[in-house]
Amino acid sequence: xxxxxAVPHPRSEAAxxxxxxxxxxxxxxxxxxxxxxxxxxxxxxxxxxGTATVAGGAFPLTAKGSDVTGVPAxxxxxxxxxxxxxxxxxxxxRLLVAGVLALSGAGIVAAALIGAGDSSAxxxxxxxxxxxxxxxxxxxxxxxxxxxxxxxxALILLAGxxxxxxxxxxxxxxxxxxxxxxxxxxxxxxxxxxDRPEEIWKALDRGEDPTGA
Numbered sequence: 001x002x003x004x005x006a007v008p009h010p011r012s013e014a015a016x017x018x019x020x021x022x023x024x025x026x027x028x029x030x031x032x033x034x035x036x037x038x039x040x041x042x043x044x045x046x047x048x049x050g051t052a053t054v055a056g057g058a059f060p061l062t063a064k065g066s067d068v069t070g071v072p073a074x075x076x077x078x079x080x081x082x083x084x085x086x087x088x089x090x091x092x093x094r095l096l097v098a099g100v101l102a103l104s105g106a107g108i109v110a111a112a113l114i115g116a117g118d119s120s121a122x123x124x125x126x127x128x129x130x131x132x133x134x135x136x137x138x139x140x141x142x143x144x145x146x147x148x149x150x151x152x153x154a155l156i157l158l159a160g161x162x163x164x165x166x167x168x169x170x171x172x173x174x175x176x177x178x179x180x181x182x183x184x185x186x187x188x189x190x191x192x193x194x195d196r197p198e199e200i201w202k203a204l205d206r207g208e209d210p211t212g213a
Contacts, residue, residue: 021169028162032083032101035155039076039108042149047115050137052126059129061137063121065145071111072149079104079156086163087172094167102160108153116146 043065051058066073082101089097122137129135163170 017169021166024162024166025170028159028166029083031155031162032079032159035105035152035157035159036076036080036083037152038155039072039112039149039152042112042145042152043070043073043076045145045148046143047145048119048122048140048142050119050122050126050140052129052135052137054130058138061122061125061129063125065112065115065149067121068115068118068146069111072108072115072153075104075107075111076152076156079108079160083156083159086167087170090172091168094170094172095164098160098163098167100160101163102157105153105155105157105160108156109150110153112146112149112153115149116142 045065046062047065047068048063050061052061053059079101082097082104085097086094086101119137119140122140123135126135126137127133
């Protein structure tokens with residue numbers, strides 16, 4: 001008794017990579033855009049606070065994320081631009097842009113973690129408030145916002161890793177489309193019948209012999 005081996009249909013074999021491409025694309029777009037927004041929001045919040053000793057007593061000081069370090073905000077913008085540029089390039093160019101996207105996320109994570117324990121911004125504020133260049137901040141404490149920026153960077157990093165792994169399955173912008181997204185319509189050449197009466201009159205107006213004699 002023989003056995004019948006089932007041969008998978010070509011469409012079913014192609015469905016797996018296509019589904020993985022669509023899913024990875026959706027996750028990358030969501031995580032990249034959300035990560036950039038979270039990182040930018042976090043840099044505008046208060047990261048550290050403390051006090052400076054002045055003549056009148058203790059003077060409260062605060063520092064936003066952008067005061068501590070400008071790296072996360074800058075890399076968030078770079079990552080967002082790279083996320084869009086992924087669809088404008090192909091092959092090696094796409095891998096390069098995906099690498100930039102991943103490195104942007106990794107850079108945000110590193111900068112935010114370093115900034116979480118940095119006191120230099122408040123030390124500068126303490127020196128200005130007290131008029132003593134050697135003054136430093138006292139009662140220093142940090143908020144959770146640097147770690148929110150870390151989460152944003154991790155999301156951008158995830159988008160970059162997905163682009164590196166599945167980017168070859170993603171669609172790319174095509175030159176066949178106009179700027180408004182509408183496909184270009186190719187006009188077919190008009191075939192002129194020389195025996196039509198109007199064409200004969202046009203030939204006579206041009207001084208040509210329509211009979212070809």
